Amino acid sequence: MTEKSSARILVLNGPNLNLLGTREPKTYGTTSLGDLEAMVKSHAATCSFSVDFRQTNNEGTLVDWIQEGGKGFAGIILNAAAYTHTSVAIHDAIAAIKTPVIEVHLSNIFKREPFRHHSYVSDVAAGVICGFGPVGYILAIDALESMLRHQS
Amino acid sequence: MTEKSSARILVLNGPNLNLLGTREPKTYGTTSLGDLEAMVKSHAATCSFSVDFRQTNNEGTLVDWIQEGGKGFAGIILNAAAYTHTSVAIHDAIAAIKTPVIEVHLSNIFKREPFRHHSYVSDVAAGVICGFGPVGYILAIDALESMLRHQS
Amino acid sequence: MTEKSSARILVLNGPNLNLLGTREPKTYGTTSLGDLEAMVKSHAATCSFSVDFRQTNNEGTLVDWIQEGGKGFAGIILNAAAYTHTSVAIHDAIAAIKTPVIEVHLSNIFKREPFRHHSYVSDVAAGVICGFGPVGYILAIDALESMLRHQS
Amino acid sequence: MTEKSSARILVLNGPNLNLLGTREPKTYGTTSLGDLEAMVKSHAATCSFSVDFRQTNNEGTLVDWIQEGGKGFAGIILNAAAYTHTSVAIHDAIAAIKTPVIEVHLSNIFKREPFRHHSYVSDVAAGVICGFGPVGYILAIDALESMLRHQS
Amino acid sequence: MTEKSSARILVLNGPNLNLLGTREPKTYGTTSLGDLEAMVKSHAATCSFSVDFRQTNNEGTLVDWIQEGGKGFAGIILNAAAYTHTSVAIHDAIAAIKTPVIEVHLSNIFKREPFRHHSYVSDVAAGVICGFGPVGYILAIDALESMLRHQS
Amino acid sequence: MTEKSSARILVLNGPNLNLLGTREPKTYGTTSLGDLEAMVKSHAATCSFSVDFRQTNNEGTLVDWIQEGGKGFAGIILNAAAYTHTSVAIHDAIAAIKTPVIEVHLSNIFKREPFRHHSYVSDVAAGVICGFGPVGYILAIDALESMLRHQS
Amino acid sequence: MTEKSSARILVLNGPNLNLLGTREPKTYGTTSLGDLEAMVKSHAATCSFSVDFRQTNNEGTLVDWIQEGGKGFAGIILNAAAYTHTSVAIHDAIAAIKTPVIEVHLSNIFKREPFRHHSYVSDVAAGVICGFGPVGYILAIDALESMLRHQS
Amino acid sequence: MTEKSSARILVLNGPNLNLLGTREPKTYGTTSLGDLEAMVKSHAATCSFSVDFRQTNNEGTLVDWIQEGGKGFAGIILNAAAYTHTSVAIHDAIAAIKTPVIEVHLSNIFKREPFRHHSYVSDVAAGVICGFGPVGYILAIDALESMLRHQS
Amino acid sequence: MTEKSSARILVLNGPNLNLLGTREPKTYGTTSLGDLEAMVKSHAATCSFSVDFRQTNNEGTLVDWIQEGGKGFAGIILNAAAYTHTSVAIHDAIAAIKTPVIEVHLSNIFKREPFRHHSYVSDVAAGVICGFGPVGYILAIDALESMLRHQS
Amino acid sequence: MTEKSSARILVLNGPNLNLLGTREPKTYGTTSLGDLEAMVKSHAATCSFSVDFRQTNNEGTLVDWIQEGGKGFAGIILNAAAYTHTSVAIHDAIAAIKTPVIEVHLSNIFKREPFRHHSYVSDVAAGVICGFGPVGYILAIDALESMLRHQS
């Protein structure tokens, strides 16, 4: 239990998620990325997780960060946004590390354009959660917590 | 709050899930359907949900039950198993009711055969959770709980 | 004329049509299945047809009924709903009998999702009528009446 | 009611339908286009419709006539024949007018070559009737009559 | 040898096979399902197999029966008919049991419509026999007998 | 022999062939349509054919002319040019008549853009000749002459 | 400069554009074809172009006019409307002439149905302008003016 | 009966089957081609068949042999191995003769790479047997024996 | 008018456009990016626009800049070059802002490789201009100027 | 002229053409390959061609012969039969030589199975003639004769 209190998780957000709350509110809701970070950190604290929460518009930076998540982090929650559908590099980064990665999407990508129905992340992710808005991040933390508990 | 204590949810399991624990343990784990039902009911109780938990190998019965879920249930958790990939009838039943439906899969269907990558459920579901084993059902209950709380 | 007064036709309705009038009224209108049955029987009477009007959510039951329609019925009006697009079994049942089958759809399936554009019924049906709402059933009765008149 | 007695409908026939009765009788029957026109006019009279019945082998002429049908006609019955499968121009003409268009085919196009299974007319038509031979035109008149009655 | 005398095999027939002998005789021949059952049982007796011979039009029932075949049967001979081409549920049921399943088709499905060229059964079956009419069932019994002999 | 001296054939040329000799000489050569007509008539005369040689840019006019060719002509030589690849109406006109139609192309359409590799004419033509430039028309006349000789 | 004052351009409008202003105003705006012609001529005058502005619903007529544009015109502005997506004949006519052709569309065809995303005009056009409404024609004139200025 | 005692059958084996027993034993087992020949001849003798058993790596030789099988042989058992999936020439040879051909595969080709799922042999074969290893050849002999008995 | 004098527009150039003038001159011409910037600024000045002109080889930087263009800019002219065909992230950035974006390409992308025929930009752009070389940027400025004039 | 009297042409026939006259007479007619050779030689003599007429069932042999035809022959008439649709090796052999190759098919391959609609020969052949039976070879000789005459 003591060692879990120091468990760190990495929450990575991909392109355009910095606009959350202002961008297409019908699809993405009115919560801002700052609000989301606060929600995630608050919930993670109840699981004794500390959270490193980041956003970038750059595919290569996501690759860097996923690699970084492979060392010293208990889990990664990844909303790769648009790069979900186009990035083999992100796919390979996830496959290259042992840290479990949970794929999250705010919107239900299966209700949207066909090009959003395929994900290069899913088949290397531990699991997928989509369509629940910010709550999806909370569920992902609980899922990680459960996975780690069963390992220990 | 008092009325939520009486909120009922319907948990529907499709074909071959009655074999859970004996069927392809590498893919589906060793938890039996009875174990899963107990886990689900136990967790639901903490959210003041009562659970009606069912399994059938019959597509038409799933359609009947989803229609039934449209009246007097606060939410449906649906693991349509094989019918996920072939049933327009289930798609239409979900579209025909107002009760939110959460799609759950024990395995990560995106790691499996291509014919499991398309779901007729996803685009009419509120959200999708897959790859977490039995924990996925627990997450789905939490997701429902959160959705209902925000509506009330 | 006397023998026609005893001609029986079978009107078969597939999955989710029991929800007619409540389900997606924009697509399917506000007439209930009971209303539809009454309309059909009333019009059939003017053609001296007696009508056996049924609905099921079960693919296998539709197969049973179509086979039943192959004996002692002058014609079948079939709205297979969702099974239209997925059921080779229904296709084969129609091919296996001599009774003419008329395919009817309340909505114009060609205005809807691509997966509704293909029908396993059409190429074994005598003809297809779609997009006219309940009136389509009336037209189908008239079409049957005309077909039978030309045969006798 | 009085004004309906003067309602005019436009019946448009596409390429090669002038050969009706001589062309591939197995597929199209032995009724000539003149016979068909007589049948249609006779039946329309019982609904108090007057009929303008035309045939052309020219796609552009069909576009002209559909536009013409948009002004002063209560409905259009359109058998676009081969242009059904290739003409975006006809699709656009129908979309550009408010007059309801009913798509009719003598043969069951779904029993024929794959290139006849797609119609550029269907998704802008009010409804589709196919496979009933000349009777299909009669049914289309009845369908129009019913549609207009419900509007008035 | 004594234990083989009690070996039971399950012969399952899918939709529309109850019409055998009357349905499309050019494709399926004139042997009735009763005749086929008698042939199968008679031949099985020479291999000291007892046969449980069943037919259903219902996909879910086939799933139930295949699961049942997983317990206490030495082998399953499955002619899933139309469901061969559409049923992931049957695929999964076969994958979920250890009892060997032999896929049989009366007609040569590769001579027929393209939608009959894909089978969801084949890749989980022990082997496939098609095109030999009722004799295919006899061959399947011999194949099972040979497989079991080599195991014992 | 005497009746053959009066045999008439119809040579139909589709869109842009009026520009022959000026249009893309690399692909179509430098012979003008007038030159081609002269060549064709001169060669036809040696076979005792009289030739009706026409060109149009209009699909509907080609349909009209093919229908006309169905009455009183011994054969049709058709270079439908661009309409080869898009016209179901021309396909249907050929199918509707008994007069044999020989498809000719000046260029080798299989060396050109993929959209020129499919022809709606070929499967209703008696035969196909392409890639020989103006000589193709001469070969087509000889082919017709041979076909008619074997019939008589 | 003096010779440019006599430069003539041909502006060709395809099917249903005669309905401009009345047809689907959301997509095509409220400017009528007459208004558009006035705008075009007024702007062209500032570039010392004289404009021949035409509309037809007939594919063959567009082919005729494009050929005509190949002689004595400095440029062609072509909005082939529906024929854009289906006409190889128009493609070939443009390829057959030396006069530059600019493709214009009022609406942004890439926001519309998939069958409007492919153009048979684009790969033989000098350039493409779409989505700007009537302004697109003005831009096309400027583009032509610039192209001709650089040649001279 | 006497003439059947002299019935000859041709068993043809395609490319790489000479390596049987050494090649990928997981897929093809440990029986050598010599062992297989002995098994086949021994079983054929019980049906009073004499067997001509051959193997070649050459597509053209298979064509030659199938043509040879068309004269003086009662049946052909063909395992075309890799050529199954690529050879139209073998398809045509089978179509060109009247002798029945039974397609056999040692492995279950439907469990393997997608390019092995299509067979150019199946639609001209009398029937198909696959997945039973060497036993498949025995079943094929029995099937031939049964076919010939029913003809005589 | 005074406020328009201060209107700023953002001109964004994607990967490899820094090589303009040296890269494949047949396709892209001999104007350098510096020349282009000068042309654009000079023309913009006549419309009282000030121009921020940028180039990057980085997809993420284009996303950043498009987001930046969403605040304080009257319009964006975007030549996303290679990212046009692969970037969902750019698509999403454009959809996330209200500033109108005009898509420009120097070359006619429809004359080039098939993978350049699809654009992730087009369906979220206000309009598309391609094939006119540097002049396309000038036209885009005029188009923006016209759009803004009509709004004010 | 004198040297043309010694011009040699190579007529190559692919797999199963040795069965001509016995194989599927509905498709291929009743002329035997020997008859065809006689016809071809007789007609060639009138053009002062000597003919080397061969048949093989072997793809590699066709490649050898086409290469041989590249030296000392004035032209090749090639009916590659089944290898037409599958042989890149034959395609490459034709591309590797300078001698003109004329592709001939007895049947109209476009009326047959879809896998016969693509030819690896056509785009490297000088021209294509199909559907005229044995007459096609005669036309091919005339075509060669004309091509050679125009070169000399």
Place this chain on the structure above:
Amino acid sequence: MTEKSSARILVLNGPNLNLLGTREPKTYGTTSLGDLEAMVKSHAATCSFSVDFRQTNNEGTLVDWIQEGGKGFAGIILNAAAYTHTSVAIHDAIAAIKTPVIEVHLSNIFKREPFRHHSYVSDVAAGVICGFGPVGYILAIDALESMLRHQS
């Protein structure tokens, strides 16, 4: 080391490579097959390899040779030329042996026709080298030498 001095490698060349130096020099260069053999043998000698260098136009012969290469050869260098793209038989032969096979192409097949972009050899080869002309064979020898050195 001593045993490596006796190591033999097999260099196999497929159809039309005997024409090297004369065939399409732009694509394949001017080196003849004899020159290539000399280069290969000379370089191999520096690695103490003896080389068996062969060419055939026959698919079956390549299969024979690859099988032969499975016994007593240290490695195979295979340029299957046209059969690369069509031969499952060669694929299977490579899979059936343990000797490493290196795939070589003189030209860069990815710059050529789409049908040359898929190779049935690549996924069973140890590695692929293409586009370097004759040098590719030299590199392949070095690659083999390196592979064998690491094994020993």
Place this chain on the structure above:
Amino acid sequence: MTEKSSARILVLNGPNLNLLGTREPKTYGTTSLGDLEAMVKSHAATCSFSVDFRQTNNEGTLVDWIQEGGKGFAGIILNAAAYTHTSVAIHDAIAAIKTPVIEVHLSNIFKREPFRHHSYVSDVAAGVICGFGPVGYILAIDALESMLRHQS
């Protein structure tokens, strides 16, 4: 010769190659990127090449570096890793420079997932080497050395 001693080559490594030796060792082996750099530099020295060896996870940086390689470098060895399959920008950068680029992959990409079978690099590369692990880089240096030697 003297100038070759100063020839510089650029070796570029794409995303996740920094993890070499730790990432999926079954696929990529145990050599680290540092080891690889040492091997490459050591071998290059024997060819009198100096090597600039770089790695990045960023697509845009690869584009920058390829452009840089266009000036002052004798050749580029490019392992674009995941970007191989998705980057048109890299394709365009290679096409924009004159320096030869050799594509290298450590693993045999044709044995892996289908999305790795297509490369945007191959058709603009001088040649391709894949499947040989680190040795592939050595072969690439030799290939470059040979190419440069033949130019000088």
